[in-house]
Amino acid sequence: MEIKILGKGCPKCHHLEELTEEALYDLGIDTQIIKVKDIKKIMTYDILSTPALVIDKEVKCSGNLPSVDEIKVWIQEAGNE
Amino acid sequence: MIVITYITNLLTTGLGSLAAYLAAHVILCLLPAFFIAGALTALIPKETITKYLGKNAPKWVSYPASAISGFVLAVCSCTIMPLFAGIYKKGAGIGPAMTFLFVGPAVNILAISFTGVQIGMDIAIARIVLALIFGIGIGLFMALLFSKDDKAHHEATNNSDLFSKSAKIPLRIWILLVLLLSILIAGTLQVNFLKKSYIDVILPISGINNLQDVLNRLVPPNPALGIESISFHGLILIGLLTLFAIAALLGFNKIDTGFNFLTYVALGLITLTLIFASINLIAAPTGLMLGFTGKFFAETILLASLWLLMARYFKMNEIQGWLWETWHFVQQIIPLLIAGVFVAGMARAAIPAIWISTLAGKNTFWANLAGVLFGVFMYFPTLVEVPIAQTFLSLGMHRGPLLAYLLADPELSLQSILITNTVIGKKKTAVYVILVTIFSTLSGLLFGWLIS
Numbered sequence: 466m467e468i469k470i471l472g473k474g475c476p477k478c479h480h481l482e483e484l485t486e487e488a489l490y491d492l493g494i495d496t497q498i499i500k501v502k503d504i505k506k507i508m509t510y511d512i513l514s515t516p517a518l519v520i521d522k523e524v525k526c527s528g529n530l531p532s533v534d535e536i537k538v539w540i541q542e543a544g545n546e
Numbered sequence: 547m548i549v550i551t552y553i554t555n556l557l558t559t560g561l562g563s564l565a566a567y568l569a570a571h572v573i574l575c576l577l578p579a580f581f582i583a584g585a586l587t588a589l590i591p592k593e594t595i596t597k598y599l600g601k602n603a604p605k606w607v608s609y610p611a612s613a614i615s616g617f618v619l620a621v622c623s624c625t626i627m628p629l630f631a632g633i634y635k636k637g638a639g640i641g642p643a644m645t646f647l648f649v650g651p652a653v654n655i656l657a658i659s660f661t662g663v664q665i666g667m668d669i670a671i672a673r674i675v676l677a678l679i680f681g682i683g684i685g686l687f688m689a690l691l692f693s694k695d696d697k698a699h700h701e702a703t704n705n706s707d708l709f710s711k712s713a714k715i716p717l718r719i720w721i722l723l724v725l726l727l728s729i730l731i732a733g734t735l736q737v738n739f740l741k742k743s744y745i746d747v748i749l750p751i752s753g754i755n756n757l758q759d760v761l762n763r764l765v766p767p768n769p770a771l772g773i774e775s776i777s778f779h780g781l782i783l784i785g786l787l788t789l790f791a792i793a794a795l796l797g798f799n800k801i802d803t804g805f806n807f808l809t810y811v812a813l814g815l816i817t818l819t820l821i822f823a824s825i826n827l828i829a830a831p832t833g834l835m836l837g838f839t840g841k842f843f844a845e846t847i848l849l850a851s852l853w854l855l856m857a858r859y860f861k862m863n864e865i866q867g868w869l870w871e872t873w874h875f876v877q878q879i880i881p882l883l884i885a886g887v888f889v890a891g892m893a894r895a896a897i898p899a900i901w902i903s904t905l906a907g908k909n910t911f912w913a914n915l916a917g918v919l920f921g922v923f924m925y926f927p928t929l930v931e932v933p934i935a936q937t938f939l940s941l942g943m944h945r946g947p948l949l950a951y952l953l954a955d956p957e958l959s960l961q962s963i964l965i966t967n968t969v970i971g972k973k974k975t976a977v978y979v980i981l982v983t984i985f986s987t988l989s990g991l992l993f994g995w996l997i998s
Contacts, residue, residue, distance in 0.1 A: 473627065476874045480802075504627055504968055511708050513596055513632040514625045528592055528625070530802070530867070 466543055469499045471507045471527075472516035481516040481530060488536035494544075556892045562765045563891025563933070564884065565776040568784050570823040574733030574841075575663040577820060579656045580879075582726045584872025586618055586655070587625075589722070589864060591713035595619060596629075599637045599646075600709030609682050612642040616650030616681075626650050631969045637709050639696045640970070641689030644978060647966065649681035651956035656879070660932050661952065663734050665939065672949055672993045680985040687981060692974060718859040725852050732844040733824060740844060743826050743837030754778060754829040778834075779827035786822060790815040798873040801866050809869075817849050879928050886930030890937045903942035909994030914987040917947035921954030922983070931955040946994015954986040 468485065472478030485498055501507055510519065514528035518536070520543045525531070531539075595618055598611035612633065619625050626647070634643035651657075653674050662670035689696060732740060758778055767775040776784075793815055797808030824845045826837030856865060906913040926934060935952055939945075958979060967975045 476878065504631065504965060507628060508631045508635060508969070511636075513629050513708060514592060514619075515628050530870075532863075 466494070466496055466540070467499065467521055468496055468540075469501055469519040470516060471501045471510060471512065471519060473502055473504065473507075475515070477530065478516040481518060484530065484533050485518065485536055488533050488540060491533070492537055492540060494540065556895050558765060559895040560888040560892040562767070562775070563894070564888050565765050565780060567887050567933070568787070569777070569780050570783060571663055571734060573783060573787070573819060573823045574845075575659050575730065576656075577816065578726055578730035578733065579659045580875050581868075581872050582655050582723070582730065583875050584870075585719075585722060585726060585868050587875075588867040588871040589719050590618055590715060592619060592625075592629075593711045593713040594715055596637075596709055597712040599633050599642060601637055601639065603638055603709075605641075608638040608642045609645055609685055612638065612646040612685070613649045613678050613681050616646060617653045617655070619650075627965055627969070630966075632708065634970060639689065640692055640974070641685040641696075643685075643970075644688045645681045645685030647978075648684050648957060648982065649677050652677035652681075652953060656875075656929060657932070657956065659730060659734070660929055661935075664932050664936055665948075665952075666945075668997065669945065669949055669952065672989075673952060676949075676989040676993065677953065680989060684978070684981045684985060688974070688977065691977065718855065721855060722852075722860075725848060725855065729820070729845060729848045729852070732841060732848060733820070740840040743839045744843070745838040747836040747838070748830075748833050749836065750833040752833065754834050755831050757781075758829040777827075778829040782827070783819065783823055786815060786819040790819060794873065794876075798869060801870050801873065804866070805862075817853070820849060821845055882927040883929050883933075886926065887933045890930070890933040893934075894937050894940055897937075897941060899941045901941075902938055906938070906943045906947040909944045909946035909991065909998065911987065911991060913944060913947040914950040914990035914994070915983075917943075917949075917951035917990060918954040918983055918986045921951045921986075922958045923960070924955070925959040925961060926955060928956075944994055945997055946990045948990075949993045950986050950990025953989055954982065957986070958982050 468489075470478065470482055470485065472481070482498060482500070489496060489498075507515065507517075510517065510524055512524055512527040516530075517527035518525045518531070518539075520539055523543075525536075525539045595611060595615045598607050599615065600608075603611070615629075619629065630643055630647050630650075633646055634640055637643070658670050658674060661673060761778070761781065762775045765775045790812055793808050793812035797806060797810070797812040800806070801809065821842065824839060824841040826835070826839055828835040828837075905916055921931075924934075931952060934955075935948055938951070939948060963975060963979060966978065970978075
């Protein structure tokens with residue numbers, strides 16, 4: 466599974482990182498989160514605002530912060546496929 | 547000895563500016579403005595405005611929409627660049643994208659209300675109006691100049707549904723925004739029925755005016771540089787804000803996981819600070835004079851309505867999201883602002899007034915250009931441009947060049963030019979920078995000419 470966080474490093478981006486780490490820890494999954502900070506790379510995704518969470522090339526959310534439970538569901542869905 | 551006097555003078559001038567900023571009218575302006583910025587970011591779905599920025603939107607919709615979206619969405623820099631690139635590459639094209647980039651930083655609620663209170667409503671309104679007019683102007687001009695590229699871009703964009711989503715803002719969020727805006731306006735508007743005191747109470751506490759004397763000696767007022775001393779009122783407000791800061795650090799930092807006892811304490815303290823700031827408080831020889839102003843009644847009623855609205859119609863996670871955003875704006879901006887005010891205050895004592903008045907004391911083309919160039923090459927954190935501008939004003943800068951500076955500073959910095967460059971390329975960035983320089987200079991000239 467590939468988990469990416471898109472964002473230039475604002476507080477919201479850091480917070481999304483923390484939430485995602487928490488979700489991964491709770492699920493007992495050991496995956497490195499890839500941080501994408503380059504605006505050019507960020508813009509290849511279909512998003513209008515950061516931070517965004519991308520799991521296996523699919524944008525799960527952008528602009529707003531999801532809850533840890535939501536992130537867990539996304540990770541589990543991606544794991545089942 | 548001369549060096550020591552000089553340094554003491556610098557420090558007291560800095561301290562005096564800081565004290566003046568902690569006065570009641572600034573608190574009544576900045577506190578609500580932060581909560582509005584937080585509410586706009588957390589509670590307004592971006593789709594409500596982005597649906598007007600798609601590539602199929604007609605020009606007369608997309609240009610005004612991108613101008614307004616700056617007000618609604620662009621309080622945080624992490625929103626500006628992605629949205630700018632999105633509008634440019636997948637949405638309405640280069641014109642509206644440039645309009646958005648130009649207007650966004652100039653019209654955010656924090657900058658406008660802060661400018662209005664500290665420098666004057668004339669400059670604040672001019673900042674909005676001229677940013678809107680010239681923003682749309684620059685957008686249209688760029689679209690015309692690069693119309694070939696734009697056509698190619700339209701054909702290249704696949705049918706992305708990025709801009710087709712729409713969302714509605716629920717009524718309670720409208721009411722919240724209106725209430726917050728009313729709190730801001732009631733606290734800062736200088737009209738008689740709000741300023742007038744309807745009930746006067748004297749608390750017979752002796753020795754209060756001695757305390758005021760001590761404060762005056764600590765931070766001597768200097769009318770020539772526009773420096774006030776700390777009032778007794780200000781001292782209590784500083785105390786309340788310090789208590790709030792402590793409670794907020796413990797109560798707001800983990801706000802996304804839920805409320806704790808200190809969250810309520812912090813919210814209670816901030817309500818109290820706003821109400822207390824709207825009372826007239828004067829230390830007189832006979833005791834402490836309390837004047838219950840129109841402002842006081844307005845703020846109390848509005849704040850009570852706000853609490854009621856929150857308790858009855860808002861979900862817990864909405865309030866958490868709102869407070870989280872607000873608190874992060876505060877953490878990002880306030881420490882830098884305090885440092886900025888202090889340094890800008892010291893600069894008043896350090897920079898000879900003759901430099902500023904020679905360079906920009908009159909409303910000439912060169913004076914305005916100097917204002918713009920200073921804005922481009924100096925990079926100040928959000929809101930710090932306001933105390934800097936105030937320093938210039940007290941050193942004799944004309945209001946025209948001052949506006950030119952205030953327009954250019956948030957618009958163009960070396961950093962933002964570099965990022966824009968990666969999105970739209972060298973040629974377009976160069977044209978944009980030149981246009982902003984010309985338009986900001988003209989804005990200052992026009993404004994300076996209008997007011998004199």
